[in-house]
Amino acid sequence: MSIVSVYFFLFVLGVLVAYYVMPKCCRWCVILIANIVFCLLSSIWKLLCIAILSIVVTYGVSNIVDVLKKKEKNRKLIAFCVACGVIINLIILVAFKEINFFINNTNKVISIFSDNQIQLVIDMVAPLGISYYTLTMISYLMDSYWGLFEVQKNPFKLIAYILYFPTLTSGPIMRYSDMKSHIYDGNKLEYKNICYGAQRIVWGIFKKLVIADRLAPFVNAMQSEQCEGLYVFVGVICYALQLYMDFSACMDIIIGVSELFGIKLPENFNTPLYATNLSEYWRRWHITLGLWVRDYVMNPVLKSKSIQKLGKKTKKKLGKKWGKRIPVWIGMFCTWFCVGFWHGGTWTFIFGSGLFFFVMIVGSQILEPVWKWLIKLLHINTKSIVWLTWQRIRTFILFSASISFSWAASMSDAFALWKRGFSVFNPEVLFNGDLFQYGLDGQDMLIVLAGLLIVLAVSIIQQKESVRDVISKYNIVVRWAIFIVLICFIIVFGTYGKGYNAGDFIYGAF
Amino acid sequence: MERFKTHIKNILKIIGFALAIVLCIYFIMKILCYKDETYSKEVFEDFYKLDKDTVDVIWIGASPIQTSVNPAEIFHESGISTYGLATSSQPICLAPYLIEEAKKTQSPKVFLVDIRMLAYTSDLAFEPVVSEKYTRHVTDCLKPSINRIRAINHMIGELELLEPGSEINRLDYYFRLGVYHTRWKEGISLFFDEGDQNSFMGSYAYTGVIPIDKEESLQRIDKGYGELTGYNQKYLEELLDYCDKSGKSIVFTLTPCCVDQEFFDRYATIKKILNERGYEVIDFNYMVDDMGLDYSEDFSEFMHLNYKGSKKFSDYVAKYLRDRFELRDHRLDKGYELYGTEYKQYEDYLLGKDARN
Numbered sequence: 001m002s003i004v005s006v007y008f009f010l011f012v013l014g015v016l017v018a019y020y021v022m023p024k025c026c027r028w029c030v031i032l033i034a035n036i037v038f039c040l041l042s043s044i045w046k047l048l049c050i051a052i053l054s055i056v057v058t059y060g061v062s063n064i065v066d067v068l069k070k071k072e073k074n075r076k077l078i079a080f081c082v083a084c085g086v087i088i089n090l091i092i093l094v095a096f097k098e099i100n101f102f103i104n105n106t107n108k109v110i111s112i113f114s115d116n117q118i119q120l121v122i123d124m125v126a127p128l129g130i131s132y133y134t135l136t137m138i139s140y141l142m143d144s145y146w147g148l149f150e151v152q153k154n155p156f157k158l159i160a161y162i163l164y165f166p167t168l169t170s171g172p173i174m175r176y177s178d179m180k181s182h183i184y185d186g187n188k189l190e191y192k193n194i195c196y197g198a199q200r201i202v203w204g205i206f207k208k209l210v211i212a213d214r215l216a217p218f219v220n221a222m223q224s225e226q227c228e229g230l231y232v233f234v235g236v237i238c239y240a241l242q243l244y245m246d247f248s249a250c251m252d253i254i255i256g257v258s259e260l261f262g263i264k265l266p267e268n269f270n271t272p273l274y275a276t277n278l279s280e281y282w283r284r285w286h287i288t289l290g291l292w293v294r295d296y297v298m299n300p301v302l303k304s305k306s307i308q309k310l311g312k313k314t315k316k317k318l319g320k321k322w323g324k325r326i327p328v329w330i331g332m333f334c335t336w337f338c339v340g341f342w343h344g345g346t347w348t349f350i351f352g353s354g355l356f357f358f359v360m361i362v363g364s365q366i367l368e369p370v371w372k373w374l375i376k377l378l379h380i381n382t383k384s385i386v387w388l389t390w391q392r393i394r395t396f397i398l399f400s401a402s403i404s405f406s407w408a409a410s411m412s413d414a415f416a417l418w419k420r421g422f423s424v425f426n427p428e429v430l431f432n433g434d435l436f437q438y439g440l441d442g443q444d445m446l447i448v449l450a451g452l453l454i455v456l457a458v459s460i461i462q463q464k465e466s467v468r469d470v471i472s473k474y475n476i477v478v479r480w481a482i483f484i485v486l487i488c489f490i491i492v493f494g495t496y497g498k499g500y501n502a503g504d505f506i507y508g509a510f
Numbered sequence: 511m512e513r514f515k516t517h518i519k520n521i522l523k524i525i526g527f528a529l530a531i532v533l534c535i536y537f538i539m540k541i542l543c544y545k546d547e548t549y550s551k552e553v554f555e556d557f558y559k560l561d562k563d564t565v566d567v568i569w570i571g572a573s574p575i576q577t578s579v580n581p582a583e584i585f586h587e588s589g590i591s592t593y594g595l596a597t598s599s600q601p602i603c604l605a606p607y608l609i610e611e612a613k614k615t616q617s618p619k620v621f622l623v624d625i626r627m628l629a630y631t632s633d634l635a636f637e638p639v640v641s642e643k644y645t646r647h648v649t650d651c652l653k654p655s656i657n658r659i660r661a662i663n664h665m666i667g668e669l670e671l672l673e674p675g676s677e678i679n680r681l682d683y684y685f686r687l688g689v690y691h692t693r694w695k696e697g698i699s700l701f702f703d704e705g706d707q708n709s710f711m712g713s714y715a716y717t718g719v720i721p722i723d724k725e726e727s728l729q730r731i732d733k734g735y736g737e738l739t740g741y742n743q744k745y746l747e748e749l750l751d752y753c754d755k756s757g758k759s760i761v762f763t764l765t766p767c768c769v770d771q772e773f774f775d776r777y778a779t780i781k782k783i784l785n786e787r788g789y790e791v792i793d794f795n796y797m798v799d800d801m802g803l804d805y806s807e808d809f810s811e812f813m814h815l816n817y818k819g820s821k822k823f824s825d826y827v828a829k830y831l832r833d834r835f836e837l838r839d840h841r842l843d844k845g846y847e848l849y850g851t852e853y854k855q856y857e858d859y860l861l862g863k864d865a866r867n
Contacts, residue, residue: 006681191520443695480527488534492542497688 001042003169003253004208011038012257019261024186031160031183031261038165043128051133054092055162058137059155061085062144066151082145086138093134098345129168131342135292136162140176142296149177157184164263166254170247172268172288179263187262196468197259202486203458204252209494211451212245216495217439223407225420227438230429232421239407240400241452244272247286271459272399276391278360281399289342293335301331329362343406348414352405360398447493535687542693544650544686548573548598553712554651556852557593558615561845565616566837567592570608571624572600574765577814580713580824582852587828589839591846594712596624597647599633601640602745603668604648606752607661611652613758620759620835623749625784625791626767626813629776631740634813640668640741642678650686671741710856711848715817716810724798724805727768731795735782736775746780750787762791766798766823768805768812792834794823801826817860 001008015034019027039048061081068078094102140162144151152158161183167174187193219242221227222235251268258265268287275281282290301307307327315323333355340354364371374380380387408414429435436442461467471479544551553576567590569575575596584592593616595608605623612618632638645665652658662683669678682688738746753760762784764777781791794801801822808819815823831837840846 191516194524441695476523480530483527484530484534487531488538491535491538491687492691492694494691497682497691 001038003166003250003257004205007041011041012260016260020189022186024188027186028157028160028184031164032156035160035163035165035168038168039128039163042168047128050092050096051128051130051163052159054089054134054137055159056155057088058085058141058162059152059158061088062141062151063153065141065145069147078145082141085141089134089137089141093130094345096130098341101341101345129163132167132171132173133162135173135289135342136167139173139292139296143176149180152176152180160184164258166257167265170250170254171286172251172254172266173292174266174288178266182263190262193259193262195472197256199468199471199483200252200256200259202256202483202490204249204254204256205494206451206486206490207245207249207252207455209490209496211448211455212242212249213495214440214444214448214451215242215245221438223417228420229424229426230421231426231435232417234429234435236400236404236407236421237397240396240403243403244285245455271462273396273459274392274463275395276388277364277395278357278398281395282357285399289339293338297338298331298335301334302327307331325365329358332358332361347411348405348408351411352402352407352414356402356405360402451493538691539687542687542690544646544690545693546598546647548576548647549709549712549714550597550647551651552709553595553597556711556848557595557612558653559848560593560615562615563617564840564845565591565593565612566619566840567622567831567835568609568612568616568618569594569596569622569624569763570600570605571596571622571763571765572627573598574626574767574814575624576713577716577810577816578765578820578823579827580820580856581711582713582849582856583710583821583824584828584831585841585846585849586853587825588832588837589841590828590832590837591840591849592827592831596712597644597651599630599637599639599644600627600648601644601665601668602627602742602749603640603664604645604661605749606756607652607657607664608648609752609756609758609760610657611655614655614657619837620761622761622763622792624763624765625777625780626765628738628742628746628780629769629773631742638672640665640672642669645669646683646689649683650689668741710852710859713820715820715859716814718810718816719807720809720811721806722768722809722812727805728795728798730769730771730774731793732774732778732781733771734775735779736772738776738779742776746783750784750789753789754787760789762789764791764793764795766794766801766803766815766819768809770812794827797826797830821860 001011011034015030018034019030022030036048039051061084065078065081065085068081140158143149152161161174161176161179164174164179164183215238219235219239222231222238227235248269255265255267266288268289270284270287272281272284275284307330310330311324311327314326317323318326336354336358337350338354339357340350340352343349343353375382404417405411405414408417433442436445440448458467461470471482474482569579569592571594573596575594576598579592579594579596581592581594584590593612595612602623602625609621612621627639630639633644637643645662649658649662649665652661662680666678666680666683670676679688762781764781767773777793781793784791798805803815803819803822808815808822810816810819832839
């Protein structure tokens, strides 16, 4: 069931009424039933069983670990149990999503030595939300192992948390300690939650239907082999914009729906276009994934004994400054590899959504003295708005360049794309109207531009204060006018109806 | 008490906002409403403007009726009130629903149903007749009602029969903005839509001229029988089952045409079935001499009469129907002013045409 479909909103309305009609202590049961119904409506029951199986494993492992800890058993045994739980969950995730990556790459290695190959292609439909709830379960296991909260004894409550229906399609990745009181305690019906939740949903639908889906046919057309020179770069930039609008719109709708129930989900975006470097970009983009890999990949790697030993050795050999960086770079490599691999079991994602950033960040750290020298030589005021704007544009261009790899079907296609981009110098395409032949006419481009300007204006306001709080200070006529205009904008200029398929969010594919 | 007052206030705010949105959507739908190049919207808009129980003959069919039958001209000639509930390539399966729709506001002495589309499964551009496009020419123009819902459900069933496994979004038939909201690209002209000057109570005029060999064309009539294609046999039988139960006077017609032999053979088959089921068929192809139709200049192409042919046909039909069904002359009666207004517009159109010619 798509989260921009009428059926989804009717479903949410039904759940909302049931939620607030029930007594507070039973409201988590409404969430549980809604989760199961949503899974059944969105996929086949067998896949729901896979999800339940994973949760049973997680529940079992967490409770066994809790018992072992209370009996003060051997720490190694406890760690082993947790590791088993994590590995089982990862095996299920990999089996459904990434198995062909291993088969294909094993065949490539085998082909160096012999003609035999593994003749197996596994084509499995993954359970809805497996990428997201698997990370949620791993975080639950690890946090419970670290003693951050009391383990959940009620398996149904655990299902209510892990399969929380708004987050199944595209996240955000939740943390148990932040969410448990919201989901289990039952929230009071607050007019502000209903208003703010509805406003957030409308905002998400605006970004999705007016901007993201409008750009989609143009972006797809730019991938064609006939498009060379500036067409490629325009396509790459538009894909980045489409991805941002699509994913952030999805988050707005999900967080808005959750807000209707008084359940506050963590934010996944914080105006990433304001980032001045790639490290900052990833602290503003897909925030929950970034925090997850930091807490469950990066930090454990850095705290491991072998990395700590290595750190001591490198400090002795390379000095304090560079010696400290080597272990961090190893941690970062593992982190970015996991980020890329999580996005998709292909080298385009591993590189484009992961290792590219590793290369850029490490590169910028290595070249840091050079940049500092240049800035000093040119007397650049690094606090000026011009410099900050340049940094933001540069960061966005680098981000766009990275995801151009995941835009392509394979690494060779990605390199071919860049080759086409540099094969011809044709700046005239920006002015002669040729760009209007690729799925977006002049009127559509104007709407995209208008939409992006509105998003930019909201982002500027968001830097100081929540836009919804700003609007709430105006009188009712102004408030209503703003949202009525926004809704009418969506109705008139949105891409929906016959011939459109607004249901497929890009990040839903992960 | 304060909490209760706050709750009521909040509920009223939500209801008020929802009403404001509904009102805005209503106005947007009025502006971005259905429009097509064959004046389907005008057919129904003008029909709903007619005074109650003022129409003597309702003629159901497709573009041949739209282009041949001019209600304003007929009224001017004989004072009988007719109306063509006909749209381009209208599927015959919609005929029962149009009869039901007409019965809500009119009590015609006779319903005429043209059989032209029963010989076709696709139009001149090879697009299927039973399709969403031609269905919507009717369903998007009908007023919301149970009859409209039934028509939509029936046509979706037929479409699913033709294309099993195809995903038809029913909601698009009710929330028409999904189809028409892209009309915003027409810009400011949306706000100045005054209807089309070439449409007269849904009837519109073709201006093309193709000379046709009259003798050769007339020789093809009733020469033999041909099998009906696609599901047309099923549509005909379902239509006749409806007619049997309707209790209304329903007569079938075949308007003048110059189609190929295989189509005339199909018409012969259809006429035979209709006669066997006890229904009358008026084949106007046998009356072309009485009409004074000139095959060298009165046809737009083999399917349709042009504006000259339409005038002659309408003039002939005016007297034919009046005498055949003993219909009253309403030219001095109240409630028929729309016919007069439309006729003036039609006269100006004809004058303009003749001056240019």
